[in-house]
Amino acid sequence: DGGITQSPKYLFRKEGQNVTLSCEQNLNHDAMYWYRQDPGQGLRLIYYSQIVNDFQKGDIAEGYSVSREKKESFPLTVTSAQKNPTAFYLCASSIDRLGQPLHFGDGTRLSIL
Amino acid sequence: GESVGLHLPTLSVQEGDNSIINCAYSNSASDYFIWYKQESGKGPQFIIDIRSNMDKRQGQRVTVLLNKTVKHLSLQIAATQPGDSAVYFCAENIRGGSYIPTFGRGTSLIVHP
Numbered sequence: 684d685g686g687i688t689q690s691p692k693y694l695f696r697k698e699g700q701n702v703t704l705s706c707e708q709n710l711n712h713d714a715m716y717w718y719r720q721d722p723g724q725g726l727r728l729i730y731y732s733q734i735v736n737d738f739q740k741g742d743i744a745e746g747y748s749v750s751r752e753k754k755e756s757f758p759l760t761v762t763s764a765q766k767n768p769t770a771f772y773l774c775a776s777s778i779d780r781l782g783q784p785l786h787f788g789d790g791t792r793l794s795i796l
Numbered sequence: 797g798e799s800v801g802l803h804l805p806t807l808s809v810q811e812g813d814n815s816i817i818n819c820a821y822s823n824s825a826s827d828y829f830i831w832y833k834q835e836s837g838k839g840p841q842f843i844i845d846i847r848s849n850m851d852k853r854q855g856q857r858v859t860v861l862l863n864k865t866v867k868h869l870s871l872q873i874a875a876t877q878p879g880d881s882a883v884y885f886c887a888e889n890i891r892g893g894s895y896i897p898t899f900g901r902g903t904s905l906i907v908h909p
Binding site for chain 2: 687689716718723724725726727728731741773775782783784785786787788789790
């Protein structure tokens with residue numbers, strides 16, 4: 684079955700630590716996205732990538748970093764500079780950048796120890 | 797409509813009733829709109845989409861209406877079932893070089909048996 688896999692489902696971060704969230708897709712989609720969701724809030728865009736080896740900042744990129752070395756993978760690193768990292772992180776992909784629905788993974792819930 | 801703080805707008809209906817979920821979008825340059833359903837602990841799933849050259853589109857038990865004059869979108873669910881209980885998001889995509897979806901805060905639909 685094609686889809687998007689996010690891992691781990693739950694992640695805990697210590698103060699001052701960087702953590703990396705994995706996102707893999709086998710849909711052969713060009714575009715991939717990372718969103719952050721806080722309780723009672725909509726989805727806010729962190730980073731997106733429309734092609735391999737290229738990515739752009741979204742609305743709340745500070746304290747996060749990404750890479751897109753392979754078409755199927757778009758990992759997100761939450762750095763120690765992100766002072767309020769506790770949230771639900773959602774990865775998504777779409778066929779291309781020309782207005783198509785997003786396919787989402789089932790998210791990673793990040794908490795601070 | 798919008799609410800303050802962490803509480804999502806909530807719509808409570810009885811099983812079998814029709815549900816209408818509303819969404820106001822902000823940008824007159826938006827020309828592609830999508831409704832997503834998010835169940836607890838999962839990523840959003842695509843329900844239905846509509847482009848700005850249409851004002852109505854129907855799917856299975858769902859209808860989306862678009863009023864560009866007042867920048868308003870609605871999702872109608874016929875014969876609502878308990879399995880429809882979820883948070884529903886509308887997303888607008890702005891016409892331009894890249895279609896980056898922007899999400900609303902969402903509406904929580906509660907269906908009572």
